[in-house]
Amino acid sequence: MRTIFYLIRKEFLQIFRNKFISKAIFAVPVLQMLILVPAVTFELKNVKIAIVDKDMTSESRGLISKLDGSTFFRVSYLIFSENEANNLLHRNKCSMVIQIPSGFGKDIGTGKQGKLLATIDAVNASSAELSWAYLNGVILDYNTDLIKQNISTLPLGPVSRIEINNRYWYNELLNYKYYMLPGILVILVTAIGFLLAGLNMVREKEIGTIEQINVTPVRKYHFIIAKMVPFLLIGLIDLALGLIIGKIAFDIPFEGSILVMFLGSTIFLVAVLGLALFISTFSGTQQQYMFVAFFCMVIFILMSGIFTPYESMPMWAQDFNMINPVAYLMRINRMVMLKGSTIQDISRELYSLILIAVVFTTLAVRRYRKTA
């Protein structure tokens, strides 16, 4: 056991003597939180629309002001040529073209159906759908206004409707920052776990110091543990730093227990560090290591459900996520922070992470060879 202590001390001395790394490990969480949390959002605001108003009646103008008045849309162009409007869409000057045909106002006035054509830029399919949904919302609103105004002239009396009241739980204001912040914290610890320890190990190979270690009677698992512990602690410190920034800068709610979240992150870090050190055992150079580790990291993060809901992925992707530690921590962080989930609620995730951690660490120890 004493050997581990000597080895860990050596790692810390080296980390804090490295001017760049010792600063970067504190700067990275600050920058990542301050830049990514507000930047990464699905919220749709101020979608630029071009309107071809061939009607020019009070009804068409009413609709236009209704659209412009909503926070989702901004009427950027009011033109009369359909071609020009499509051209604007093509050049990315707007994301939606709405055509109001002549006779729109007359149709409404005479109780017929008014017709509109909306052309939406669907390069990004999900934001196109969202725009369409918002547009429907605004039109529905406009419709209701029309009905209210003309209630006396309408042939039928008011139609009884089902009214739905909805309430959003766990994130009442639908604040995307609240949703993204726990995920960004996961990315933070993932990057630390994946990159630092593995590179450190490969660097020892490159400069040859590992040879001097390998010729000593040091135990393999001592050496691997000594490479894990410092980066595990750095990961947890960065997590704490990230949480503090989240509280101060974004006033993020924290419903659950901080301890549970740290427990999850600790197990997660062991898993990721184990995988990183495993990769390092068959990388001869830092370049090789970076290539493989980066590849794994990107796949793990993109499949983890940070941007796209985990449950709507295809079955094979959900199966893959059984071995994806990032997916587990993504759920743990969001559940604990937003829902206030307890250790029992996330026990399935915790057990899975423990299993992954044990497997990867064992692989790393077994694959690390003191003899060629």
Add this chain to the structure above:
Amino acid sequence: MEKVQEKVIIAHDLVKKFGTFVANDNLNFEVYAGEIFGFLGANGAGKTTTIRILSGLSKPTSGEVKVAGFDAYHQTEQIKKNIGYMCQKFSLYEDLTVKENIVLYGGIYGMSRTLISERLRELLEKLHFEEYENRMISDLPLGLRQKLAFSVAILHNPKIVFLDEPTGGVDPITRRQFWESIYETASRGITVFVTTHYMDEAEYCDRISIMSDGKIVALDTPAELKKQYNSKSIDEVFIKIARPATQGSPPLGGLGGRN
């Protein structure tokens, strides 16, 4: 000098192959406790391969190999407890100080805290290193680094110390001092197994073996070899016997044999 004839290294038909390349071809030699055994050969003759096998970093392909009484196939970790090793590539941590390196290796070899600090004092005094105690290794000139690496290799009082071209790139005065510490080490009963290019250094050894193309082509005391080959110096002996190199250079990366 009277030697106790205890055999600390036994190599019997030692063969090491990298693919089809035979780096060590049926080596037979024994090294006695307390002697300075010179392991000579041209670049690529297979010296480093042998030294890596003897120090438990690499496994032999076939043959019987025993170091400090332990088998080189299955008991590499026991071998490692009993040997010191210093390789051609400098391998102490350059971003740690002299003291930190010594404490680290003392700790790895399981030495007690007091023993470590005792050794540290001794060592600094002996090498006149007191002023360097808290200096980073990267700030030290090469000669001093080599001396320190040697001291670290024998810090835990091993039975055998392997030195792979310890004096490469070092000035003549430092080389001399280095050999003085090798003598001093051997006089403490530590067997020294040393490879070198410098033929004048070979004269300092108790016995030398000369390798060529993976084979041992001569093995005796320097005086006997000179007599046998009718030469004035080992340099001459070496030229006479190590010249006919037939197998050519090893494939790149073959000799390093890293994992």
